[in-house]
Amino acid sequence: MGAGRRVQTFNQNGIAFFSINQAAGNTDFRNLRKNNLGGIIFGCTNSTIKECLFKQLFGLPASHISYVSNIDPGLPLFLFNYSDRKLHGIFESASSGRLNINPYGWTADGSGRTLYPAQVQVYLRLQCQELHEDQFKPIIIDNYYSQTHFWFELDYAQTNKLMSLLSSLAVAPSTSLPQNVAKWRNLFNDMPLAHKEEGTEVNETDSDVDFYQLYKSNADMLLPTSDAVPGFSCNSQPSEPHFKKRTVPEDKKEYILMKLKEMTLAREHSDSSLKQSVEDTAVVNDVRVEQSSILKEQEILREKAEPVTSLEYSDVITQLMKQLEELEAFKGEQLQKTEQLEHKLVEAQTEIQQLKQQYITLECRLDHCIEPVKEGMVEFSTEPPLDLDELIFLVGGYNGKTYLSSLDAYLPSQNKMKPLMPMSVVRSLSSVAMLNGELYAFGGGDGSEWYTTVESYNPADNKWIPRPSLTGQPKGSLAGATLENKIFAIGGGNGRESFSEVEMLDSDVGRWIMTQSMLEKRFALAAAELNGAIYAVGGSDGQYYLKSAERFDSREHSWTRIQSMNTKRAFHALTVMNEKLYVLGGFDGNSMLSSVEIFDPRNGSWMTGEAMNIHRGYSAAAVLNESLYVIGGTIDGDTITDTVECYKEDSGWEVTHQGSMACRCFASAIVL
Numbered sequence: 250m251g252a253g254r255r256v257q258t259f260n261q262n263g264i265a266f267f268s269i270n271q272a273a274g275n276t277d278f279r280n281l282r283k284n285n286l287g288g289i290i291f292g293c294t295n296s297t298i299k300e301c302l303f304k305q306l307f308g309l310p311a312s313h314i315s316y317v318s319n320i321d322p323g324l325p326l327f328l329f330n331y332s333d334r335k336l337h338g339i340f341e342s343a344s345s346g347r348l349n350i351n352p353y354g355w356t357a358d359g360s361g362r363t364l365y366p367a368q369v370q371v372y373l374r375l376q377c378q379e380l381h382e383d384q385f386k387p388i389i390i391d392n393y394y395s396q397t398h399f400w401f402e403l404d405y406a407q408t409n410k411l412m413s414l415l416s417s418l419a420v421a422p423s424t425s426l427p428q429n430v431a432k433w434r435n436l437f438n439d440m441p442l443a444h445k446e447e448g449t450e451v452n453e454t455d456s457d458v459d460f461y462q463l464y465k466s467n468a469d470m471l472l473p474t475s476d477a478v479p480g481f482s483c484n485s486q487p488s489e490p491h492f493k494k495r496t497v498p499e500d501k502k503e504y505i506l507m508k509l510k511e512m513t514l515a516r517e518h519s520d521s522s523l524k525q526s527v528e529d530t531a532v533v534n535d536v537r538v539e540q541s542s543i544l545k546e547q548e549i550l551r552e553k554a555e556p557v558t559s560l561e562y563s564d565v566i567t568q569l570m571k572q573l574e575e576l577e578a579f580k581g582e583q584l585q586k587t588e589q590l591e592h593k594l595v596e597a598q599t600e601i602q603q604l605k606q607q608y609i610t611l612e613c614r615l616d617h618c619i620e621p622v623k624e625g626m627v628e629f630s631t632e633p634p635l636d637l638d639e640l641i642f643l644v645g646g647y648n649g650k651t652y653l654s655s656l657d658a659y660l661p662s663q664n665k666m667k668p669l670m671p672m673s674v675v676r677s678l679s680s681v682a683m684l685n686g687e688l689y690a691f692g693g694g695d696g697s698e699w700y701t702t703v704e705s706y707n708p709a710d711n712k713w714i715p716r717p718s719l720t721g722q723p724k725g726s727l728a729g730a731t732l733e734n735k736i737f738a739i740g741g742g743n744g745r746e747s748f749s750e751v752e753m754l755d756s757d758v759g760r761w762i763m764t765q766s767m768l769e770k771r772f773a774l775a776a777a778e779l780n781g782a783i784y785a786v787g788g789s790d791g792q793y794y795l796k797s798a799e800r801f802d803s804r805e806h807s808w809t810r811i812q813s814m815n816t817k818r819a820f821h822a823l824t825v826m827n828e829k830l831y832v833l834g835g836f837d838g839n840s841m842l843s844s845v846e847i848f849d850p851r852n853g854s855w856m857t858g859e860a861m862n863i864h865r866g867y868s869a870a871a872v873l874n875e876s877l878y879v880i881g882g883t884i885d886g887d888t889i890t891d892t893v894e895c896y897k898e899d900s901g902w903e904v905t906h907q908g909s910m911a912c913r914c915f916a917s918a919i920v921l
Contacts, residue, residue, distance in 0.1 A: 278316055294332045295332040327411065389407050647677045652675040661876070672690060684705075684735075689736055701719040726773040728741070735753050739785055747790050748770060751767060771787070772791065785801070798812070820835050822879060830847065833868070842865075843861040861879060865881075883914050
């Protein structure tokens with residue numbers, strides 16, 4: 250079964266999965282969208298695997314319903330045993346994922362509520378040898394957030410590779426099937442699930458049939474009645490229902506009468522054989538038929554010395570038919586209630602998210618004076634006219650609790666922060682640029698998906714306006730710059746690959762168009778315009794952190810290499826001051842940096858600048874009135890700093906502010 254997990258910041262290539270550690274939220278998982286979910290690994294131990302297999306039911310803690318609810322019939326599933334570190338498969342979902350399919354599963358005596366309510370019914374698609382962790386770990390290495398723990402959600406590529414590896418180790422199933430199991434499974438297969446009342450004791454481990462061994466040696470019992478295709482494609486649509494429902498003849502009374510006669514003949518040979526068959530039936534079909542009623546009828550038949558008459562059969566049939574109708578009615582009622590509760594849960598989650606965002610917005614828009622939060626950094630107490638020449642605009646990001654849609658105007662001279670109209674969506678790891686006096690925000694994401702959307706802010710009326718979306722792939726950690734009245738969206742990535750593509754927004758055309766790509770793929774790069782050219786610096790190509798830099802000249806419409814930096818880095822900031830490029834901090838693959846490098850295009854070389862006081866990456870930076878400001882960021886991948894540092898050429902670096910309004914990362918900064 251699953252367990253809570255700490256969030257990892259970088260994968261093996263230094264690419265982040267929106268990974269700042271937090272006490273609560275949805276970043277404990279990959280949070281793949283439903284159309285990107287290729288498969289899921291469920292967890293178990295030696296003490297729970299037997300129940301998982303004989304009930305054909307997998308489960309995880311309630312928090313995992315965020316992605317278990319995305320399971321549709323036909324999705325490939327796998328079972329990982331934490332005790333021996335082995336992966337079992339290939340399984341496939343036989344139902345949609347939802348809460349409490351069996352609310353009493355994996356409990357000591359079946360009387361308590363399950364600890365693993367995020368559940369799905371399964372069947373075995375292909376019996377294969379177990380894979381040890383050393384065999385499958387390379388396939389899902391990007392899912393590992395510690396040495397021994399990994400995210401359970403798989404994308405299509407990972408799922409296909411796992412299935413190919415397992416299929417190469419397929420085991421031919423045994424054709425033998427215990428006779429008593431085969432005899433009884435048809436009789437009770439169509440009976441609905443019985444309700445498990447509080448306090449009812451059902452010992453599901455007393456059966457003489459070892460269903461774990463049945464799984465090991467008789468895999469065909471769990472195979473679907475339709476042919477299983479080992480070369481299953483994760484991109485295909487779910488197949489028809491996986492179990493062909495066995496139909497009961499129209500005359501149910503004659504059918505049940507026939508089965509009761511078979512029961513009587515079997516009892517004459519062996520009472521113990523009859524008891525065994527009943528227990529096997531309950532296990533094979535995973536239904537809690539009201540055993541007390543059935544056993545009572547068996548005792549009545551056992552005590553009679555004379556043959557059972559048709560009249561007695563009729564009474565038994567009538568009673569069984571009544572119980573069947575009651576169970577069917579109860580099942581329908583419970584399914585309806587479950588659907589209603591699931592619908593209410595989705596509505597509640599949506600409402601909670603909306604209330605959180607409204608709270609943040611309202612908190613930021615208070616008109617009255619707010620007490621100093623932490624050694625300064627207060628909001629404006631009144632509404633004076635904004636002097637754009639004195640402001641740094643901070644866009645979106647993450648504050649350690651939630652991803653932000655906020656837009657804030659920071660006035661360094663007075664150490665004040667004024668909240669402005671928030672964006673239409675939360676944005677982190679996005680980019681910003683200025684065009685025709687407006688601030689453009691593009692790309693980024695909300696912690697679970699990347700965007701192509703674009704919107705612009707007009708400070709004159711304090712409003713955001715939707716703009717044409719990017720034409721390329723959804724992306725984050727991209728860079729932006731304005732050149733010759735055009736905005737350039739440069740590089741970026743989506744957590745799986747890095748991009749070299751460049752898009753250009755032409756205000757005359759009114760849409761984004763692809764232009765000359767960079768020489769290298771760059772994710773988490775930084776870019777800026779200087780003297781009629783765009784400079785793209787550092788980043789990650791998906792395998793390595795980069796020292797390299799390149800320049801785009803619009804007259805030649807091409808990228809050319811310039812001298813590389815002295816230090817490889819990504820997630821850094823880049824600003825222009827006094828006709829020089831300043832590269833600030835970032836991450837080199839091992840630790841956050843405080844180092845600064847300065848590029849002078851007049852001599853075409855980098856020189857080492859004075860280091861910042863604090864190591865930081867994912868920070869926002871801007872230049873205002875001959876002063877360079879670096880705001881927020883992370884100092885170790887988990888901790889967000891609430892400091893602002895200011896650099897002046899004549900006096901060096903100084904920590905000027907400290908307060909919760911500066912406590913953010915994944916944000917962007919710009920001066921209009």
